Amino acid sequence: MITIELLDVLHSLSLKFNNSMxxxxxxxxxxxxxxxxxxxxxxxxxxxxxxxxxxxxxLTIPDKSIFGLLGPNGAGKTTLIRIIxxxxxxxxxKVFLNKEEITYDLVRKIxxxxxxxxxxxxxKVGEQLIYLSQLKGLSRTEAVKRIKIWxxxxxxxxxxxxxxxxxxxxxxxxxxFIATVVHEPKLLILDEPFSGFDPVNADLIKxxxxxxxxxxxxxxxxxxxxxxxxxxxxxxxxxxxxKKILDGSVKQIKEKHKQGQYIIDYKGTLPTxxxxxxxxxxxxxxxxxxxHIKFHQASKPNDLIAQLIESIQLFSFSEKIPTINEIFISKxxxxxx
Amino acid sequence: MKFxxxxxxxxxxxxxxxxxxEYLTRVKKKSFIIATFLGPILMGAVMFLPTYxxxxxxxxxxxxxxDESGLMGAxxxxxxxxxxxxxxxxxxxxxxxxxxxxxxxxxxxxxxxLNEPKGFALYGASNQSISTLSSIENTLxxxxxxxxxxxxGLDKEVIDSFEANIDLNTINLSNxxxxxxxxSGAATIIGYIASFMIYMFxxxxxxxxxxxxxxxxxxxxVEIVLSSVKPFELMMGKVIGIAMVGLTQFVLWILLTGGxxxxxxxxxxxEALEMGTAxxxxxxxxxxxxxxxxALGGINMTLVLSAFLFYFIGGYLLYGALFAAIGxxxxxxxxxxxxxxxxxxPLIISIISLSLVLQDPHGSVSFWMSIIPFTSPIIMxxxxxxxxxxxxxxxxxxxxxxxxxxxxxxxxxxYRVGILMHGTKVNWKILAKWFMTSD
Numbered sequence: 219m220i221t222i223e224l225l226d227v228l229h230s231l232s233l234k235f236n237n238s239m240x241x242x243x244x245x246x247x248x249x250x251x252x253x254x255x256x257x258x259x260x261x262x263x264x265x266x267x268x269x270x271x272x273x274x275x276x277l278t279i280p281d282k283s284i285f286g287l288l289g290p291n292g293a294g295k296t297t298l299i300r301i302i303x304x305x306x307x308x309x310x311x312k313v314f315l316n317k318e319e320i321t322y323d324l325v326r327k328i329x330x331x332x333x334x335x336x337x338x339x340x341x342k343v344g345e346q347l348i349y350l351s352q353l354k355g356l357s358r359t360e361a362v363k364r365i366k367i368w369x370x371x372x373x374x375x376x377x378x379x380x381x382x383x384x385x386x387x388x389x390x391x392x393x394x395f396i397a398t399v400v401h402e403p404k405l406l407i408l409d410e411p412f413s414g415f416d417p418v419n420a421d422l423i424k425x426x427x428x429x430x431x432x433x434x435x436x437x438x439x440x441x442x443x444x445x446x447x448x449x450x451x452x453x454x455x456x457x458x459x460x461k462k463i464l465d466g467s468v469k470q471i472k473e474k475h476k477q478g479q480y481i482i483d484y485k486g487t488l489p490t491x492x493x494x495x496x497x498x499x500x501x502x503x504x505x506x507x508x509x510h511i512k513f514h515q516a517s518k519p520n521d522l523i524a525q526l527i528e529s530i531q532l533f534s535f536s537e538k539i540p541t542i543n544e545i546f547i548s549k550x551x552x553x554x555x
Numbered sequence: 556m557k558f559x560x561x562x563x564x565x566x567x568x569x570x571x572x573x574x575x576x577e578y579l580t581r582v583k584k585k586s587f588i589i590a591t592f593l594g595p596i597l598m599g600a601v602m603f604l605p606t607y608x609x610x611x612x613x614x615x616x617x618x619x620x621x622d623e624s625g626l627m628g629a630x631x632x633x634x635x636x637x638x639x640x641x642x643x644x645x646x647x648x649x650x651x652x653x654x655x656x657x658x659x660x661x662x663x664x665x666x667x668x669l670n671e672p673k674g675f676a677l678y679g680a681s682n683q684s685i686s687t688l689s690s691i692e693n694t695l696x697x698x699x700x701x702x703x704x705x706x707x708g709l710d711k712e713v714i715d716s717f718e719a720n721i722d723l724n725t726i727n728l729s730n731x732x733x734x735x736x737x738x739s740g741a742a743t744i745i746g747y748i749a750s751f752m753i754y755m756f757x758x759x760x761x762x763x764x765x766x767x768x769x770x771x772x773x774x775x776x777v778e779i780v781l782s783s784v785k786p787f788e789l790m791m792g793k794v795i796g797i798a799m800v801g802l803t804q805f806v807l808w809i810l811l812t813g814g815x816x817x818x819x820x821x822x823x824x825x826e827a828l829e830m831g832t833a834x835x836x837x838x839x840x841x842x843x844x845x846x847x848x849x850a851l852g853g854i855n856m857t858l859v860l861s862a863f864l865f866y867f868i869g870g871y872l873l874y875g876a877l878f879a880a881i882g883x884x885x886x887x888x889x890x891x892x893x894x895x896x897x898x899x900x901p902l903i904i905s906i907i908s909l910s911l912v913l914q915d916p917h918g919s920v921s922f923w924m925s926i927i928p929f930t931s932p933i934i935m936x937x938x939x940x941x942x943x944x945x946x947x948x949x950x951x952x953x954x955x956x957x958x959x960x961x962x963x964x965x966x967x968x969x970y971r972v973g974i975l976m977h978g979t980k981v982n983w984k985i986l987a988k989w990f991m992t993s994d
């Protein structure tokens with residue numbers, strides 16, 4: 219996709235460098251930068267009465283990726299989402315979509331699955347989905363076509379003429395999910411998308427989300443269940459008590475929060491040294507033991523191995539990478555009373 | 556903001572989608588279909604059964620008369636409705652026989668002085684209606700008066716020639732100088748029916764509006780819908796959709812009532828005619844009904860119907876908006892109760908004031924209540940059959956339009972905040988705060 223802006227850059231660059239390789243490289247990086255920030259949240263604050271729901275939260279959400287908004291209940295996730303979707307108005311700060319301040323008309327194009335969601339109970343599934351898709355701007359025939367495909371995909375084909383009252387909670391959630399994605403939005407915002415799903419259906423929805431990302435959509439979702447995040451999110455932000463406490467790519471965050479902890483399986487007796495602490499020890503089968511070690515020079519695992527093999531037989535050595543859950547708890551617990 | 560026609564069309568398209576959903580889901584309901592077909596039948600029954608009964612009342616009352624004075628002669632004459640039997644038994648015997656005989660009452664005329672008539676009595680197993688009492692009293696009084704006149708020396712022929720029978724014709728003078736024969740009876744009936752229908756429609760469809768909003772709010776679909784449309788668009792879609800349901804019902808009722816009353820009148824008329832010739836003295840109710848129906852032609856029915864449509868729509872929009880706002884602040888019908896009374900108070904006051912308006916349809920109370928938009932739909936419908944000056948009508952309609960624009964604006968501001976609020980105990984102060992919240 220070449221914009222006028224990009225052509226301008228090209229023009230000035232070809233004058234500057236006279237080297238095509240460098241130009242291409244530069245263009246690639248500018249392009250990446252351009253794409254990177256689909257949404258920019260700039261110093262958002264919001265208070266309800268006396269309660270501070272969000273204080274000075276800034277975030278950037280990269281394009282064509284899955285972004286997880288994590289935090290315990292009442293942290294401010296839903297408030298932030300409602301501000302992005304312009305359902306409520308922030309007290310301070312701005313939200314940019316594609317570098318433009320977000321407007322009502324832009325919001326109407328996104329797919330939004332609210333945390334508080336329901337359906338018209340007396341309406342039939344098919345009719346209801348057609349209505350909601352038409353509100354999103356699809357023509358009736360187009361809506362019918364797409365809804366049929368989705369219902370088949372999510373095992374709801376035979377429910378077209380049933381009223382919502384007759385659906386189980388999980389089925390109703392699937393119908394709501396379809397209503398959110400049927401107009402193929404470029405940006406999807408899902409507030410607690412997995413709540414209310416059994417593991418099988420949660421997996422089904424998880425796969426649909428990944429597929430949508432691969433097709434080029436950007437997905438923001440919030441959850442208080444950290445374990446669902448690891449395999450799904452490219453980037454995350456942790457929110458606690460109205461403040462952002464951490465954000466970045468999952469890989470980077472984990473890398474940053476490694477504490478030089480290793481799990482080793484061994485035979486023999488562990489030496490006591492000042493360079494590491496043994497956090498825990500368990501007996502496995504036979505003489506085999508497992509220990510959890512914290513090494514103080516985190517960046518040099520080879521040194522640890524060298525020190526260990528002096529006195530024990532090493533059968534397995536692995537770095538203990540913290541889960542997002544653990545990182546979250548370690549970040550949050552000091553502030554908990 | 557720039558005005559873009561295409562954007563306007565998109566918004567209108569979405570609002571019309573909402574209108575049609577609201578309309579279709581309600582019109583397809585069984586309760587709507589039943590009410591639509593039963594309504595006219597009930598209306599027909601209410602309008603025509605009294606006439607039917609009044610015309611067909613047979614002489615099913617019987618009285619015994621004891622005249623101890625011997626002065627009164629046969630003043631009670633039996634007719635189709637009441638039969639009188641003169642008996643000469645002793646009062647005590649007649650009284651004890653009364654319960655066994657199939658007689659409604661015993662009229663006792665004691666010996667009395669002409670200048671001091673006392674001791675008259677009506678014995679009966681059950682209470683007599685006021686009209687029966689007054690008719691008996693009337694007969695006695697008239698006869699005693701003529702006896703006194705005779706006693707004062709007047710000739711009987713002279714006395715008879717005094718008798719006058721007057722039937723009051725009411726004639727309205729219009730500004731154009733023409734005379735229009737009218738019947739205040741017909742105007743009263745039409746005014747009452749129209750006012751009550753407005754009252755019912757506003758209440759029924761206003762409450763429907765409120766329940767629709769509560770349903771959306773409590774089922775939590777509203778946030779999904781609000782990701783596609785603005786709160787005000789959703790509210791307007793609902794209010795207009797339900798107005799169309801009301802209009803559909805009204806039009807169907809008019810058509811069906813027309814059809815049914817045509818059928819009934821065709822079925823009834825030969826009999827009614829026969830009755831009319833058979834007894835020259837119709838009962839007073841039947842009399843009134845007949846003159847009222849014949850005077851219907853004197854009332855401008857086109858004006859009444861089109862004014863009804865206008866005041867129905869205007870009144871509904873005015874109150875429907877407020878009902879929608881109440882709905883947005885409530886999570887159940889029970890929550891809504893606390894706000895209902897203040898909002899519906901003007902409607903109830905209007906209905907109570909109808910009798911005041913009837914006493915003086917052109918007085919200042921009637922005038923002001925038909926100008927104030929909260930009461931004008933009901934009060935004006937009562938006044939129109941009595942004739943209202945065009946400028947009053949136009950002023951009232953204009954103010955009603957301003958009125959519903961105003962309530963829609965207020966309701967929209969409360970609605971946009973309230974519809975997303977859960978778990979807060981809402982009172983008037985909070986409603987005011989929502990209203991003041993800036994966009």
